Amino acid sequence: MGIHGLMSYVGEHREFFVDLQLRDTSIVIDGNNLYHRLYFDSNLDMRHGGDYDSFADVACKFFETLTLCNIRPYVVLDGGCDASDKKLATIKERARERILSAYCLSCGGGGGSLLPLLIREVFKQILTSLRVPFVQSFSEADRDIVSLANHLNCPVLTLDSDFCIFDLKAGYCPLNYFQWRSLASCKDSQDCYIPARRFSLERFCGHFSNMNKTLLPLFAVMNGNDHINLPAIEMFFSKVRLPVGSSRQKCRKHVRIQGLLNWLSHFADPAEAIENVLKYVNKHEKEETRQLLCAFMEEYEPSSVSLKDFFQNGVYESEEAKKLELPPWILTALAKGLIAPFVSDALILKRTILHVQVENMQRPSANAISLPIRQIIYGLLLGGSQRLVSTSSGKAPTRVFHEFDRIQRALKKSFVQAAALSGHFCSDQYSLNTLSEVPLADRLILLLETLGVTASILEPVPCHLWLPLAVTCYWTQYSEPKAKLQHMKALLLGVVVGELDKAIHSPDPKCPPIEIDKIVYEQFLKWKKDTSQKEAMELDAAHIFCQWQCCLQMGLYLNQLLCSPLLEPDLTRLYNGTLVHRLYRELKSSSSPENLLSASPKMYQLYSNMIHTVKDIAPPDFFQKKKKPKSRRKKNNQTTDQGLDKRESAMLETLPSCSINNRFEALMVEN
Structure with a gap:
């Protein structure tokens, strides 16, 4: 509030x-x-x-x-x-x-x-x-x-x-x-x-x-908070003369606050104060105003939920939740933060608010890319029921959810159809009540099929990176504007830097960090630190990276709803926006970041495996630069570009076996 x-x-x-x-x-x-x-x-x-x-x-x-x-x-x-x-x-x-x-x-x-x-x-x-x-x-x-x-x-x-x-x-x-x-x-x-x-x-x-401090909830309701705005109370303020006293307040809101508190202080309790408020309200509005004031004042009473029981025994009992008759496993997961509020809003209200990012406002919202994932979430939440969603014009078709998202710089509501699960996913076992009891293998298949990958494709990569890598594969296919090779490389290099950070600061006792990893990590950090926050943004690049985060967010939410068939990645190390944007700019002009990473064999191999995993899923032309028609005058430049394309392709084919004999030579790159 x-x-x-x-x-x-x-x-x-x-x-x-x-x-x-x-x-x-x-x-x-x-x-x-x-x-x-x-x-x-x-x-x-x-x-x-x-x-x-x-x-x-x-x-x-x-x-x-x-x-x-x-x-x-x-x-x-x-x-x-x-x-x-x-x-x-x-x-x-x-x-x-x-x-x-x-x-x-x-x-x-x-x-x-x-x-x-x-x-x-x-x-x-x-x-x-x-x-x-x-x-x-x-x-x-x-x-x-x-x-x-x-x-x-x-x-x-x-x-x-x-x-x-x-x-x-x-x-x-x-x-x-x-x-x-x-x-x-x-x-x-x-x-x-x-x-x-x-x-x-x-x-x-x-x-x-x-x-009397019991008058303060009435003050809060009358002054107005985040969800209270009573026209009858504005009528009160237009008629009453509030005793401001010797106020030196310059702010108009502060004058009103002080005047209202001074006025309320003359009454013994809320009941007496409410009767005096109603004197300034139109006769036909008195009873409704009284009921609304009393109802809103109850918002300042302590709740009946005993969080003591939750912290001691993991039990969270809410009267509000009981009335909705939600599955017990959903209530427990919500209380433990294992399911996001986005999901509960969709489940209870059939309505969600999608958050905006710093993206290209001239393009469709970055959230558009993750719509198919959200539709699967909505389909699972319906759990086979055919409840109708009411609208101002009557009743909308079944399986409809409302989404609020931006169109240009305005907030607009749209109607989204929940996905109908097909094939063997249609069985009764995918009812919301029993979703947590579905075999792990089936839940994993549903998650991976939604993201357009298979477990065998992801196997060369550590399992804690399966979800972000699957999301990256999905993103390369559906991003608009189309993600380019440098976008994908910048993201995956950022993921590898996060793995370097973990290896150095939270090392596995069986595999202590090697000195070269620390040197490589420090060099990557220099790129981040040298990035000025005042630099002009390349909005389309920002938009593409925003789409990746949208995919990751909804991938996480679907994974949570399916009771985490995949490990949740360490988000604190997975994406660093400042670094990823800097790496993208570097990759457009040189191969310095990749050369630097080649000094760390283990991390370079991880990077190579992720590149090839995405390559197996990405559209056929994803790793090829689009050739624009050029005049004869630019024939020499065209030849140069084709040479670059060939070298890029050759590098991709041999990534795992690139020369790393002189590891320290790569550390001489200029920032």
């Missing part, structure tokens, strides 16, 4: 906060808020599709700092939209804002902030690797967070203004005052603490004539 203008208003009043030296405590963290703030506050790349490795470094340092201070985190993530879909208008507005931000970033402007597409999945992988306990709520997490924090009697860490309204026993610590990068030591011991501030509900209410 979020109350319009409240966070900036309280931020101007130092007296509403208490200084803390945070240590030796549990803390409940708003997960969505945290990964937003960690990414945006760390000056990480937003133009090239995300530097997930750099984000992982920041996130790991954050949780390491908590450990140093003996702070025990519990992370709660938002789930999908609730069944009422009451926030749809707000969700659509935020989607429009993301489209505008993406456009600004694509033009080289600094007016946008946009998270990379896979950041949520990356964040969950980081939590899992660090063994930080986390849960994914069934819908919005705010009320679950309040219940858990009050049970643990510990503060909440977020930057959501709604937590100024909730009655929290141990208070709320805003993220912008949580100085985790400025670790301090106690004077009388060697113990560490994090300087922080706690918002004090008592001080806040005391500032307004000791206002």
Whole structure:
């Protein structure tokens, strides 16, 4: 949620906060808020599709700092939209804002902030690797967070203004005052603490004539939050004269906040305040307004979900989820974050919101490439049922889902037909209720057939890279504009650099890293570091790489829905946008990156195997440069281009056996 203008208003009043030296405590963290703030506050790349490795470094340092201070985190993530879909208008507005931000970033402007597409999945992988306990709520997490924090009697860490309204026993610590990068030591011991501030509900209410704190939910509803906008309340504001007092507030929103709080402070409880609000409302709207105010105020009550039971026993019971009668295995997987909110939105609402990236806005959305994968997901979610989807004009055909995606720079809704599973996939065993019981081999075949590959083709590559490699094969066939050889090489080189990173920083005890791998890895990092964020983007290249991430995202979601027949790749090392874009530019002008990699035999062999796997699947002309008709004057240039084509083909045919006798010679490439 979020109350319009409240966070900036309280931020101007130092007296509403208490200084803390945070240590030796549990803390409940708003997960969505945290990964937003960690990414945006760390000056990480937003133009090239995300530097997930750099984000992982920041996130790991954050949780390491908590450990140093003996702070025990519990992370709660938002789930999908609730069944009422009451926030749809707000969700659509935020989607429009993301489209505008993406456009600004694509033009080289600094007016946008946009998270990379896979950041949520990356964040969950980081939590899992660090063994930080986390849960994914069934819908919005705010009320679950309040219940858990009050049970643990510990503060909440977020930057959501709604937590100024909730009655929290141990208070709320805003993220912008949580100085985790400025670790301090106690004077009388060697113990560490994090300087922080706690918002004090008592001080806040005391500032307004000791206002009854039970009036705050009514204030939130009347002032307006992310899903509340009552025309009758605007009528109230147009008629009432609010006692602003000696306010020096310049912001119009702040004047309204202060005036409304002063006005509410004159009443003993919400019931008395509501009756006085209704005096300013038209007679025929009074009863409806009363009911809506009371219903919306309930949003600020703690939830009935016991996250204590989840963290102790893995049991997540939600009344909202029970009413929908979803399969138990789906509910468990959602709570554990093994299935994305995208899937629950599709399952419950028959509606999904597709996220935009920094792509070429003149072309169709990058999400278009993954439509066939989404249609398989939708088909599995229907599970053989023929439920109808209602529309404004009556009833749409069966098996229809709604998708919101961009067309140019506008947000548009489209109707998508779910795929009908064919062949032996049509049997009753693919019912959603029993999908988790389908034999692993059958689930794997369905996943690989959707991506257009077979297990035998992927065998030369380590199994933890099967999913991204299968996705790459799919992408080479359907990208538009068509991906070129250099795009594919840049992506696969990026994957290999991630494998180098793992070999060096998380080595297998049986296979310690060799010195040459470290030298090669450092040289690749120099390419990344030398890339300027101010360089003009090649929009079609960015669009093609965005399509690859879209394919990977939906490949991941399908794999999750099928209960992971393939290992989930380590996303923190799989794609580095800044590096991939730089490698693409280098590959267009020279073979330096490949020459450099040839100094590491093991990694060069991995790269070669992946290249040949994609080559076996790619369209026949994928590895050939298209020859344009040229005049006789350019005959010499044409001959040169044909020579380059022949050398490229020869290199591809002999990749595994390329000369690597002088390994260190390759390290002399110029950055």
